[in-house]
Every structure is written in structure tokens, then in C-alpha cells.
Amino acid sequence: MINCLSSSKFANLLFVNVQIENVNAIALFDTGAGMTVISKSLLHRFCAVPEKETLRAGNNNGMVREFQTAAIPGIRIGDICVEKCKVLVTDDADFAHSDESGRIFPAEMLLGWDVISRYRWSYSTKDESLSVSLPERTAEHLSPEIKHGPVVSPEYAGRCFSARVDTGHTGSILSASWYSRLPDIHYHETEIAGVGTSQYKRIPYVRELQLRFQNQTITLQDVDICDKLYGQSEEIEALLGYDFLESRDWLLEQAFRLLP
Known part of the structure; x- marks a missing residue:
């Protein structure tokens, strides 16, 4: 190919x-x-x-x-x-x-x-x-939950959560539901960019987030927490950027599968 x-x-x-x-x-x-x-x-x-x-x-x-x-x-x-x-x-x-x-x-x-x-x-x-x-x-035959993008279910601290994978963004974003789950939350000034807009905001973030997904450990760095994940249903608790897949082999056919 x-x-x-x-x-x-x-x-x-x-x-x-x-x-x-x-x-x-x-x-x-x-x-x-x-x-x-x-x-x-x-x-x-x-x-x-x-x-x-x-x-x-x-x-x-x-x-x-x-x-x-x-x-x-x-x-x-x-x-x-x-x-x-x-x-x-x-x-x-x-x-x-x-x-x-x-x-x-x-x-x-x-x-x-x-x-x-x-x-x-x-x-x-x-x-x-x-x-x-x-x-x-x-x-x-796309299931309703993935009609707007691929959904994965990683595990954090023994609990699975639903997240959408957005390969168009470099880093990952967590929803406001994570405030009560994370032990150390910090604040920084960051740029939030999208098609047609870019803005700097002071927002909370976690310096390191360790996830388990398909028997692999994935450590994300400097993950922002936003009050609202625009365009997402309440079930989606994170938008995972390409940092979630970076340096890994993967297969995508409507859903992501990490390769050994």
C-alpha cells in the first residue's frame, strides 16, 4: 500500500x-x-x-x-x-x-x-x-456515539471514562468533571486555537496524567481542564489530542486500536 x-x-x-x-x-x-x-x-x-x-x-x-x-x-x-x-x-x-x-x-x-x-x-x-x-x-454502520468522531474508553485510577480522540489537536483536554478526581491542579496561560479563532486564557491544568488503554500505559503532560467541551455530549469526559497516540503504532477503522 x-x-x-x-x-x-x-x-x-x-x-x-x-x-x-x-x-x-x-x-x-x-x-x-x-x-x-x-x-x-x-x-x-x-x-x-x-x-x-x-x-x-x-x-x-x-x-x-x-x-x-x-x-x-x-x-x-x-x-x-x-x-x-x-x-x-x-x-x-x-x-x-x-x-x-x-x-x-x-x-x-x-x-x-x-x-x-x-x-x-x-x-x-x-x-x-x-x-x-x-x-x-x-x-x-457507524454507531451513534462515533458519528462525530472516534470514542475510546481509557482507565484512570481504576475507573474507565469515555473520551473522543481529536487528532487535529496537539494536546488533550479534560472536562470540568475532573476537578474532584485530580490531586494536584495548577494554572497557566495557554492559547486555545481552532479554525477561525485563537485566544489566550488562564486555565487549570494537570502536569501529568497517567492512563491505561488496551494494556498500554499512556502518560500525558500538561493536560488542560475546561469548563465545557463544546459540541460534546455529557458522556464525553475528555478530548484526547494526538499526544494520546504519539510514538505509538495504531489502526483506525471507526475505532482506534493500539498495535503492539
């Missing part, structure tokens, strides 16, 4: 190489985005125009905006081709980020759960590869 992982680096995030109408582009692998999002300049590069239809969508900051939409005839990723995909269109400025090393955000597109959930993905840390293939099950 073709390795669709891009060599582009930005923090700890994963990027994939895509092709739309013979135009090559880089997309962020983002299980936290309900729909695929592309920049206006990328849309113009393959000579498409936005539709009249608009959709309202929100981000992790709770900001709700109206987006133009566009119909994409096909997106090629590795060995597969995603046909007839509706995407959200946003301003180029929404992709204008830089990380702590000064690297510029390399993507012009967020590959969202609407596309990711249709396929089977396999990631290898050693080989630095991400492959995609047809799934054993179709996306039509």
Missing part, C-alpha cells in the same frame, strides 16, 4: 498527501473535524467555485460560523479515491499558524471524520508511514 503520510512537520500532528483534480495538496489528519475543510486558494487552484449553500459549524472554542460549501468530484489519498465529497470552504488566514519551533502550518486542508470514517488507516512509527485501505465495515 502507498504511504500517504506527508513529510511536513508541525508540532506532533500528522499530515497526509492528497490529490484533487491533478492538484497536489497537504491535509491535516483531523478526526475532530466533522467535515473536511479546504482553503479558498486551494479551491481556486483546481478551478472550482463555492456553492450557494452555506453551513454553520463550530470549533473547540465554542465559536460558531457560517461556511461556504463546495462539491469536490474526487480526492485521491494513497490507493483510494474519495468520490463526490462535500467540503467546507474557509479563508486562507484560518490556516495561518506557527508552532513553537517557528514552523509554518503546512496544510491547506483539514481531512475530516466524514472522509476518515469511511476507510481503514494504519500508522507505523518505525516506518513513518500511514496507509489507507477499504474497510471491512461501511460508514453507514
Whole structure:
């Protein structure tokens, strides 16, 4: 299978190489985005125009905006081709980020759960590869709890909890329900970024959080605690960023499975 992982680096995030109408582009692998999002300049590069239809969508900051939409005839990723995909269109400025090393955000597109959930993905840390293939099950059979993104049930201090995995974010976030569970809570000033918005807030966080998941111990560092996880049901107690999967091999077919 073709390795669709891009060599582009930005923090700890994963990027994939895509092709739309013979135009090559880089997309962020983002299980936290309900729909695929592309920049206006990328849309113009393959000579498409936005539709009249608009959709309202929100981000992790709770900001709700109206987006133009566009119909994409096909997106090629590795060995597969995603046909007839509706995407959200946003301003180029929404992709204008830089990380702590000064690297510029390399993507012009967020590959969202609407596309990711249709396929089977396999990631290898050693080989630095991400492959995609047809799934054993179709996306039509998505259970209600994972229609908005993959859900996992890690264990903390002997108790399991439900969390959604958001690979579009570098770090993890806990809900307010964790206040009574954590022994040492500190405060810091941090940037909360999303499509179309970025803000600095003084928020509580825990310096280290040790979880058990599928017989592996996962230690997260500097995990923020937020009063509200926007867009999530009450059952979801955390949004786990890519720090939850970092340096691990995994398989994703609607649900994540860690590989030995």
C-alpha cells in the first residue's frame, strides 16, 4: 500500500498527501473535524467555485460560523479515491499558524471524520508511514456515539471514562468533571486555537496524567481542564489530542486500536 503520510512537520500532528483534480495538496489528519475543510486558494487552484449553500459549524472554542460549501468530484489519498465529497470552504488566514519551533502550518486542508470514517488507516512509527485501505465495515454502520468522531474508553485510577480522540489537536483536554478526581491542579496561560479563532486564557491544568488503554500505559503532560467541551455530549469526559497516540503504532477503522 502507498504511504500517504506527508513529510511536513508541525508540532506532533500528522499530515497526509492528497490529490484533487491533478492538484497536489497537504491535509491535516483531523478526526475532530466533522467535515473536511479546504482553503479558498486551494479551491481556486483546481478551478472550482463555492456553492450557494452555506453551513454553520463550530470549533473547540465554542465559536460558531457560517461556511461556504463546495462539491469536490474526487480526492485521491494513497490507493483510494474519495468520490463526490462535500467540503467546507474557509479563508486562507484560518490556516495561518506557527508552532513553537517557528514552523509554518503546512496544510491547506483539514481531512475530516466524514472522509476518515469511511476507510481503514494504519500508522507505523518505525516506518513513518500511514496507509489507507477499504474497510471491512461501511460508514453507514457507524454507531451513534462515533458519528462525530472516534470514542475510546481509557482507565484512570481504576475507573474507565469515555473520551473522543481529536487528532487535529496537539494536546488533550479534560472536562470540568475532573476537578474532584485530580490531586494536584495548577494554572497557566495557554492559547486555545481552532479554525477561525485563537485566544489566550488562564486555565487549570494537570502536569501529568497517567492512563491505561488496551494494556498500554499512556502518560500525558500538561493536560488542560475546561469548563465545557463544546459540541460534546455529557458522556464525553475528555478530548484526547494526538499526544494520546504519539510514538505509538495504531489502526483506525471507526475505532482506534493500539498495535503492539
